[in-house]
Amino acid sequence: MSEAKVPVSSQAAPTQRERKPRVQPLRIAIFGFGTVGSSVARILVESKPAGLELTHVFNRGVERKRVDWAPESVVWSEDAEAVLASDVDVIVELAGGLDPAGEWVRRALEAGKSVITANKKLIAFHGVELERLAAAKGGHLKYGAAVAGGIPVIPAIEQGLAGDRIQRIEGILNGTCNFILSKMEEGAEYATVLDQAQQRGYAEADPTEDVGGFDARSKLAILMRLALRVAVDPEEIVPQPITTISAVDFSYARDLSCTIRQVARAEKSGGEVSATVGPMLVDLRSPLAWSRGTENMVILSGHYGGDVVFSGHGAGGQPTAVAVVSDLLALAHGSQRVEIPSTPGRVGGEFEVPHYIRFLVDDRPGIVAAITGALAKEEINIRAIVQKPGYPQHALPFVVTVEPCKSSALKRALASIHTMDCMREEPLDLQMLE
Ligand SMILES: NC(=O)c1ccc[n+]([C@@H]2O[C@H](COP(=O)([O-])OP(=O)(O)OC[C@H]3O[C@@H](n4cnc5c(N)ncnc54)[C@H](OP(=O)(O)O)[C@@H]3O)[C@@H](O)[C@H]2O)c1
Secondary structure, X not given: OOOOOOOOOXXXXXXXXXXXXXXXXXXXXXXXXXXXXXXXXXXXXXXXXOOEEEEEEEOOXXXXXXXXXXXXXXXEEOOHHHHHHOOOOEEEEOOOOOOOHHXXXXXXXXXOOEEXXXXXXXXXXXXXXXXXXXXXXXXXXXXXXXXXXXXXXXHHHHHHOOOOOEEEEEEEOOHHHHHHHHHHXXXXXXXXXXXHHHHOOOOOOOOHHHHOOHHHHHHXXXXXXXXXXXXXXXXXXXXXXXXXXXXXXXXXXXXXXXXXXXXXXXXXXXXXXXXXXXXXXXXOOOHHHHOOOOEEEEEEEEOOOEEEEEXXXXXXXXXXXXXXXXXXXXXXXXXXXXXXXXXXXXXXXXXXXXXXXXEEEOXXXXXXXXXXXXXXXXXXXXXXXXXXXXXXXXXXXXXXXXXXXXXXXXXXXXXXXXXXXXXXXXXXXXXXXX
């Protein structure tokens, strides 16, 4: 790949940089001209960032994708092979999914080209292998847009925080879930907000990847590799969906001075790695509670530097495109990232935090005694029992909060409680972040 440099003026006395030979701009092919791909093209065409030239757009059925604002020189193609075999320097993969996107990325790297991608799934599952391939073939792989869209968390870890030892990650990494939960906090029902999110293009027709926690899990796995320096199989992180949260939980959360957010957290402590994704109670004073709508937030806790908080637009064509173009500029200007070696690891640790447990029961005498007995058997201490008035006896929600305990012990207690006749549904167990 040729190294691109900004064209220089010959009028001033030549600086060291100006004395370098002037070379051609990076030739860029966008693979996938959808929300992000078209926004990247817009920025390249409108802002004309130095050292970058859009030369190819690849998409299936490409004729319907053509736009009149792109230069005539751009080649529009539906032949991936031809574009991969062309003289482009960089493939910008914005089609998404594991395949065929993964195949295009491998082929490009094999050919010594560089790749920029926003594809969190591909990087979470195959990032280590692809980075090795890039290094072996002399190309670069950059994916600053893969986590938290337009918020430069990955470049910050690779550059500004490289001198610290990051021990904990906490984040709101999925804008769709944050939109749904922050609307539910205002009183809306899950189904209504999901519908709204789909109409506004925040949620897919099949929202499982987002609401099931799989999208946030991929992003957490990427952050764990870069920040905690431990490469885990994303499937070891078992996500909890947000679909079980209802209006009553927000009402109880408020009584506990909390709200509910989908949080992704990971920690490396004493050689153990813990990681989890799911809806959690967050204190109203926590920055995580301030994040609303489709915003994302990431808090990185360093051994030396303490907490650093990032927030902003975690998704959307333009914010994500900014991250992609910034990666392209870093490439064109030869920015070297700090090498951050990671080691393979397992998610074996458990967070010891307080929990919020909401039961829905057909009320009768002795229920509380049976629940406290099952918790006591696992040596779990109750912090509070809260029951709001105004609910029918046959479907009565009430909440028990417990002192910090291991999730596995609580799971055993709840499995036994769930078998009680009076339980109308499986108890809802949420971690509480303090
Ligand atoms: N949107 C965001 O806010 C956001 C934020 C961060 C990261 N990302 C990531 O960015 C990537 C792109 O997301 P997006 O929202 O831009 O998706 P999108 O709007 O669905 O665009 C994907 C584009 O790729 C094309 N494509 C998909 N599969 C293809 C195939 N097999 N062959 C040829 N073309 C194919 C699609 O063509 P059709 O029109 O024919 O389907 C579409 O034009 C994904 O990895 C996503 O996770 C997105």
